[in-house]
Every structure is written in structure tokens, then in C-alpha cells.
Amino acid sequence: MLQSKLFIKTIKELPKDETSFNAKELIRAGFIDKLAAGVYSFLPLGLKVHNKICWIIRQEMDAIGGQEILMPALIPKEAWATTNRWENFDALFRLAGGDKKEYGLGATHEEVVTPLVKKFVFSYKDLPAAVYQIQTKFRNELRAKAGLIRGREFSMKDLYSFHTDEKDLDKFYEVVTKSYFKILERCGLGGLTYLTYALGGTFSKYSHEFQTLAKTGEDTIYICQKCKIAINKEIIEEQKVCPQCKKKDFAEAKAVEVGNIFKLGARFSKPFGFTYMDEKGKKQDVVMGCYGLGPSRLMGTIVEVCHDGQGMIWPEEIAPFVASLLKIKNQKSKIKIDKVADKIYEDLEKAGVEVLYDDRENVSAGEKFAEADLIGCPYRLVVSEKTLARDSVEVKKRDKKEVEMVKISEVAKRLTHNMQHITESDFSEC
Ligand code: ATP
Ligand code: MG
Numbered sequence: 001m002l003q004s005k006l007f008i009k010t011i012k013e014l015p016k017d018e019t020s021f022n023a024k025e026l027i028r029a030g031f032i033d034k035l036a037a038g039v040y041s042f043l044p045l046g047l048k049v050h051n052k053i054c055w056i057i058r059q060e061m062d063a064i065g066g067q068e069i070l071m072p073a074l075i076p077k078e079a080w081a082t083t084n085r086w087e088n089f090d091a092l093f094r095l096a097g098g099d100k101k102e103y104g105l106g107a108t109h110e111e112v113v114t115p116l117v118k119k120f121v122f123s124y125k126d127l128p129a130a131v132y133q134i135q136t137k138f139r140n141e142l143r144a145k146a147g148l149i150r151g152r153e154f155s156m157k158d159l160y161s162f163h164t165d166e167k168d169l170d171k172f173y174e175v176v177t178k179s180y181f182k183i184l185e186r187c188g189l190g191g192l193t194y195l196t197y198a199l200g201g202t203f204s205k206y207s208h209e210f211q212t213l214a215k216t217g218e219d220t221i222y223i224c225q226k227c228k229i230a231i232n233k234e235i236i237e238e239q240k241v242c243p244q245c246k247k248k249d250f251a252e253a254k255a256v257e258v259g260n261i262f263k264l265g266a267r268f269s270k271p272f273g274f275t276y277m278d279e280k281g282k283k284q285d286v287v288m289g290c291y292g293l294g295p296s297r298l299m300g301t302i303v304e305v306c307h308d309g310q311g312m313i314w315p316e317e318i319a320p321f322v323a324s325l326l327k328i329k330n331q332k333s334k335i336k337i338d339k340v341a342d343k344i345y346e347d348l349e350k351a352g353v354e355v356l357y358d359d360r361e362n363v364s365a366g367e368k369f370a371e372a373d374l375i376g377c378p379y380r381l382v383v384s385e386k387t388l389a390r391d392s393v394e395v396k397k398r399d400k401k402e403v404e405m406v407k408i409s410e411v412a413k414r415l416t417h418n419m420q421h422i423t424e425s426d427f428s429e430c
Pocket of ligand 1: 108139141148149150151152154155156257258259260292293294295296297298
């Protein structure tokens with residue numbers, strides 16, 4: 001993409017009421033725009049990152065047999081009333097339709113997915129089943145002060161699974177746990193995220209959260225020094241020892257809950273009368289699990305943990321572009337630099353490397369460097385008189401100090417080669 005054509009600009013004046021680091025940084029770099037507390041627009045660069053996170057989630061959900069659907073956000077009161085959540089779900093946005101009917105805006109979708117899947121599942125032969133969606137959710141959060149980490153409107157991937165019995169649910173629950181760690185690894189948060197025991201519900205003693213270490217996190221977790229799993233503060237009073245090794249050797253840390261998985265049992269299938277016929281022809285309640293993960297919260301969390309004083313440092317797989325290409329001109333060599341830089345950009349695009357080409361005229365070299373750092377693509381490529389004298393491009397990784405001269409003819413190969421390395425090593429602990 002040509003930076004000269006990008007309609008957004010980096011911003012120097014931030015909204016006065018914005019206090020969270022992730023939102024300030026993302027607004028400054030022109031990734032998002034703030035409409036109200038906890039309500040943001042995604043601009044071209046921000047949407048690219050968000051879509052890449054969603055793409056990774058889709059790949060991993062499909063890989064474990066999830067089937068993607070899309071449910072409505074406008075959910076009639078009756079559905080919520082069936083499970084007693086019309087009165088009891090504090091964060092539900094309730095609104096009146098023109099037909100005098102009332103609706104709740106989708107804050108979660110058990111009330112939609114349960115009767116939906118019921119229409120297609122009759123016998124044990126139809127189970128297990130797993131459906132998911134990536135959708136905008138609405139919650140009337142009291143404190144929406146953490147930028148993308150706590151939106152009133154935000155994106156969620158919600159997966160729901162349906163089983164004949166608890167044993168089958170347990171098996172799938174393990175599969176989802178592994179899949180979540182793959183997603184988080186690919187998003188650069190693998191090494192920073194702990195499986196955390198949290199409050200369960202009526203059906204199971206615990207639910208499990210995926211808590212990513214971040215100094216600014218709203219949650220407090222206790223990490224077992226032996227098992228590397230954690231316990232949420234909510235349950236530390238009841239659960240004083242590690243559920244795995246039974247020891248008490250914990251380290252306290254601040255973290256962000258990026259995902260949460262639950263065994264629901266028949267909590268929702270019962271009120272909706274969702275049963276199946278077992279092998280003996282007997283009716284049984286369908287056993288359910290639900291699994292949430294927040295792409296927009298993930299994006300905010302990544303900014304909180306992957307940055308330096310100059311700006312964001314995106315992990316390769318979710319960076320808006322692999323590289324920023326900066327054209328730095330002086331009067332003497334003007335014409336040639338234009339031509340060579342254009343050609344490098346075209347060659348990189350042809351080789352499948354996504355590049356943000358800073359082709360802007362009348363923008364100083366200093367500004368170009370500062371903006372490239374702020375935007376945070378994994379590589380910075382500079383074409384200048386100095387580099388052309390050596391028939392080269394200056395290559396620098398966003399998180400390293402060293403620069404390297406790479407022959408123009410080698411740049412595309414070099415970046416596509418490095419693309420594989422990056423996700424495996426450099427950014428896994430950023
Ligand atoms: P929290 O305890 O932080 O309020 P929650 O436990 O209510 O979150 P869930 O209902 O488990 O959240 O939602 C599943 C996932 O959706 C969360 O793990 C998180 O990634 C995301 N999520 C939930 N609420 C928000 C929000 N207000 N803004 C952004 N993402 C959210
Ligand atoms: Mg939760």
C-alpha cells in the first residue's frame with residue numbers, strides 16, 4: 001500500500017478522556033478512532049491487524065472441527081427470559097422495537113445457539129457438534145477505561161460445543177485448550193499466557209481463563225511456580241493450593257483475560273428442552289461447552305505488551321504489513337531513487353510481501369522514521385542515496401538496533417525467507 005494514498009494520518013492530538021495505553025497508541029498511529037467510551041472505529045491499518053487475528057482464529061477453529069456461522073445481535077427478550085437472564089444479566093443493553101417487543105443486544109449467544117442447534121440435532125448420531133462465530137458483542141460495561149481491552153462494543157469469537165455426555169465434553173475441552181494456545185502463540189502471546197483456574201458455575205467447579213501477563217492488566221493471578229498454571233484472585237480464598245501439584249508456591253502477577261472456556265453441562269439445554277435420543281432410544285439432555293476469545297481485546301493486549309518508547313512492535317503474523325519501505329531523497333539523486341524504490345516496492349508485492357511504502361513527498365526523513373517505528377511493522381527498509389551507492393537496501397528489524405545492507409536483488413528473498421523464522425522465535429516473547 002502506498003502511504004501517500006492512505007486516508008488516515010498519524011495523530012498528534014489525542015482525545016483528552018483516553019487514559020489507556022493501548023488506545024492512545026492505536027489512535028496516535030491511526031489504527032483506531034474513538035467514538036465514545038469503549039466504542040471505537042477500526043481504520044485501515046487497525047482493521048488489517050484485527051482481520052489477521054480473526055483469520056488465525058478461524059484457521060485454528062476450523063482445524064478442530066468448528067463450523068463457522070453468524071448469529072444475529074438483536075435477540076428477543078423471550079430468549080433471555082427462558083434462561084432468566086433478561087432480569088439477571090447486568091451488562092445487557094435492552095432496547096424496545098417499534099413492534100412493542102423488547103430486545104437484548106447480543107452480549108453472549110447461548111440463548112440463540114441452543115435453540116438453533118436443537119433444530120438439527122435429534123439423535124446421538126448427530127453429536128458431537130461445534131459451531132462458532134466471530135461477531136460484535138455489546139455489553140454495558142461500567143468501567144470502559146481500558147481501550148480495546150474493555151469495550152462496550154467489541155469483537156468476540158464464541159464457540160459452542162454439544163455432546164452426548166460429560167466425557168465427550170471433557171475431551172473436546174482439552175482440544176480447545178490446546179487450540180487456544182496455538183492461536184495465542186501465533187499472535188505473539190504464547191509465552192506470556194497462563195491457563196488459569198477461575199470460577200466455574202453450577203456444573204463444574206472451575207472455568208478456565210487464558211490470562212496474559214501485562215502490568216496494566218485488570219486481573220490478578222497466582223502462578224504456580226512448579227506447574228506454570230495459575231489461579232484467579234476470585235478463587236484463591238477457596239483454592240489455596242495448586243489444583244495440580246497441591247503446593248502453595250505462587251507468584252502474584254497482573255494479567256488480562258484474553259479467553260475464557262466453560263463447561264456448561266445442561267445449564268442451557270434444559271431450559272430450551274434440547275435433548276437427544278441415546279442408543280437405547282432414551283431421551284437425554286445435551287451436554288454443552290462454551291469457549292470465548294476476544295480478537296479486539298487480544299489486539300489491545302498485544303499493544304500493551306509488545307511496544308517500546310517509539311511505538312508498537314507487531315508480531316509477524318498479525319502485523320498490518322511485513323515491512324515499511326521508506327524512500328529517503330535528497331535533491332541530487334531524486335529521480336533515480338524514485339525509480340528504484342518504486343521497483344523494489346513492486347517486486348516485493350509480486351513476491352507476496354505486504355509492504356507499506358512511504359512514498360510521500362515533502363515529509364522529512366525524521367518523520368518517516370518516527371512513523372514507521374510507531375506503526376510497528378516487523379521490518380523497516382530504507383532506500384536512500386547511501387544505500388543505492390551500494391546497490392542495496394538498508395534492512396532493520398523493528399525490535400533490533402542493528403541495520404544491515406541487503407542487495408536490492410536479494411531483498412524479496414530475504415524477507416520471504418525470514419518470514420518463517422519470525423513467528424517461531426523472535427516475537428514469541430515480545
Ligand atoms: P471480564 O471478566 O474481563 O469482564 P468476561 O469473563 O465477562 O470478561 P467472557 O464472557 O468470558 O468475558 O467473554 C469471552 C471473551 O470475550 C473474554 O475472554 C474477552 O477476551 C472478550 N471480552 C469480554 N468482555 C469484553 C469487553 N468488554 N471488551 C473486549 N473484550 C471482551
Ligand atoms: Mg471471563
